[in-house]
Amino acid sequence: MTSLEPVAVTAVWPTEPHHFTPWLLANGDLLSQVLGLDVELEAREYKVGKFSLDVIGREVATGTPVIIENQYGATDHSHLGQILTYAGGTKPTTIIWVAEQFREEHRAALEWLNTHTDPTIRFFGVRLAAVTLAGAPAGLVAPLLELVVKPNDWEKLAMAATAAGTAETTPTQELYRHFWSEFEVQAKARGWTNASAPATNWWSMPTGVTGATWEVSYAMYGCRSQLYFGHPDPDINSARWQVLRQGSAEIEKEFGDELVFDDLPNNKSCRIEARLLGPKIGERERWPEVLSWMLDTQQRLRAAVATVGGVPAVTAPPTTDDSDAAEV
Numbered sequence: 001m002t003s004l005e006p007v008a009v010t011a012v013w014p015t016e017p018h019h020f021t022p023w024l025l026a027n028g029d030l031l032s033q034v035l036g037l038d039v040e041l042e043a044r045e046y047k048v049g050k051f052s053l054d055v056i057g058r059e060v061a062t063g064t065p066v067i068i069e070n071q072y073g074a075t076d077h078s079h080l081g082q083i084l085t086y087a088g089g090t091k092p093t094t095i096i097w098v099a100e101q102f103r104e105e106h107r108a109a110l111e112w113l114n115t116h117t118d119p120t121i122r123f124f125g126v127r128l129a130a131v132t133l134a135g136a137p138a139g140l141v142a143p144l145l146e147l148v149v150k151p152n153d154w155e156k157l158a159m160a161a162t163a164a165g166t167a168e169t170t171p172t173q174e175l176y177r178h179f180w181s182e183f184e185v186q187a188k189a190r191g192w193t194n195a196s197a198p199a200t201n202w203w204s205m206p207t208g209v210t211g212a213t214w215e216v217s218y219a220m221y222g223c224r225s226q227l228y229f230g231h232p233d234p235d236i237n238s239a240r241w242q243v244l245r246q247g248s249a250e251i252e253k254e255f256g257d258e259l260v261f262d263d264l265p266n267n268k269s270c271r272i273e274a275r276l277l278g279p280k281i282g283e284r285e286r287w288p289e290v291l292s293w294m295l296d297t298q299q300r301l302r303a304a305v306a307t308v309g310g311v312p313a314v315t316a317p318p319t320t321d322d323s324d325a326a327e328v
Contacts, residue, residue, distance in 0.1 A: 007141050016072045021055060023143075024041070030145060034147050036195065038061060038193055038206050040206055048090060055068040057210075062093065067083075068098060069096070073101065074099065075103050080109060096126060097123070102127060102148050107149055122150075173199035173200075179197075179291075184196065201217055201281070202217035203216050209312070213228050214227060224274070224275060227305060236314075236315050237268065240313070250304075251308060252304070255304040259274055276293050
């Protein structure tokens with residue numbers, strides 16, 4: 001049987017700041033798989049006061065900050081202090097420490113932080129390595145990210161519930177969690193998400209473009225399946241939405257039905273959505289219908305957007321020629 005053999009990390013990424021950190025920024029999907037959480041990595045060397053954080057991003061489902069500190073070799077007190085300093089300056093919900101080796105004292109420190117900090121804050125420890133197949137040609141190397149510390153969310157949620165005077169989530173939250181647990185199986189099989197079923201009325205999934213997400217949800221009128229532009233800069237949202245609005249006829253033709261192109265004039269975001277009128281989360285007998293509709297509309301919406309070039313990553317409004325202007 002062919003075995004895996006370790007390869008020096010520096011043989012793959014000669015330096016941490018100039019080689020590994022840029023690689024990680026470009027491969028956030030691999031980190032998402034390891035964490036079991038959809039994250040989008042946005043920038044490296046992010047300034048926090050006079051210091052620079054290795055990588056900053058956000059959690060797709062909540063839009064809250066994610067920070068990452070990398071180091072070669074074994075974990076040390078200096079990097080632990082840096083992580084806490086950066087956390088104080090960015091107010092993240094997800095904090096990730098990447099290192100080649102985790103000393104037992106630092107593993108215990110992350111576990112203590114997961115147990116004693118606010119339940120909405122999560123600390124992860126990820127071991128970095130590289131491997132090759134025994135006897136493989138030189139250069140055939142694969143990166144390896146291994147989760148060694150993770151939060152005990154159930155314990156933290158229980159502690160929070162006890163502090164709030166209740167031992168359980170609300171009945172409606174439990175309905176959502178059960179519904180999304182059925183959606184989760186199908187979504188993961190399609191490669192749409194790495195996350196677990198939330199106890200909320202919506203599920204956001206990454207598009208590969210920062211500030212844009214695929215989403216399915218229960219709404220006041222029934223159910224929604226959409227492409228949502230929620231970048232912090234409303235001008236960027238508008239620019240991206242306009243690109244697809246110009247191709248709306250082709251998108252709707254490929255989708256096979258009418259879509260709502262909503263620029264949400266009283267909001268900072270924009271969306272393109274399909275609607276299913278009527279269903280409520282409490283109508284469990286309709287769950288199979290809703291699940292089928294969400295999966296089908298998401299599949300068709302993603303394919304339709306792909307026909308016009310995919311989710312745009314532009315940061316400025318598209319230009320229009322005189323004929324386009326005359327039509328408006």
